[in-house]
Amino acid sequence: MFSKGMQSRVVKVSLMIVGLSVAGAALAQSARDQLIAERLAPVGSVCLTGEACVTGSSAAGSSASAAAPATAQAASAEFSASATYEQYCAMCHNTGMANAPRRDDAAHWTARVAEVGLATLTNNAITGINAMPARGMCATCTDEQIGEIVQYLSGVTAQ
Numbered sequence: 001m002f003s004k005g006m007q008s009r010v011v012k013v014s015l016m017i018v019g020l021s022v023a024g025a026a027l028a029q030s031a032r033d034q035l036i037a038e039r040l041a042p043v044g045s046v047c048l049t050g051e052a053c054v055t056g057s058s059a060a061g062s063s064a065s066a067a068a069p070a071t072a073q074a075a076s077a078e079f080s081a082s083a084t085y086e087q088y089c090a091m092c093h094n095t096g097m098a099n100a101p102r103r104d105d106a107a108h109w110t111a112r113v114a115e116v117g118l119a120t121l122t123n124n125a126i127t128g129i130n131a132m133p134a135r136g137m138c139a140t141c142t143d144e145q146i147g148e149i150v151q152y153l154s155g156v157t158a159q
């Protein structure tokens, strides 16, 4: 069917394709490694009220915190309460870590808002309370933004 010359060209082209996909796989793997490293990094920067925070070399040296200012700037231009919640608050308030009241515990939030009011909840989130770190560790969040996230978290909106 194929002439000899044609056959060897087909072989060469297929070898090139194999070579390209091997290089592609290697690139994809290194991108995955970097992503995994970035996802693992923020865990090291958790700190609780009353405990010494890891703010120095290890936190500043991680690629995640190096990327943080750019993300924060984008966030302040286009703030989203739910996205900021997912980024900063979810790890405690979705899991109940450190006895944080969970976002899905509607009964807790309704009772707590009735007890002290949304303004006090917001203020406690800003200043920190017990194991709840100030601003939920969102250093770039404004008071107003924390207020919006507290409404998202509690499911109770300001009148």
Ligand code: HEC
Pocket (backbone or CB within 6 Å): 046, 047, 048, 084, 085, 088, 089, 090, 091, 092, 093, 097, 098, 099, 100, 101, 112, 120, 121, 122, 124, 125, 129, 130, 131, 132, 133, 135, 136, 137, 138, 146, 149, 150, 153
């Ligand atoms: C390191 C874990 C942690 C993170 C991160 C965190 N919280 Fe909390 N949060 C807690 C804990 C623990 C409590 C319960 C404190 C208590 O009442 O003793 C709490 C309580 C609260 C309360 C209720 C305060 C009250 O007076 O009942 C609000 C509101 C709140 N957090 C908002 C937030 C917001 C908003 C964020 C993200 C910007 C956030 N939290 C991030 C741990 C966390």
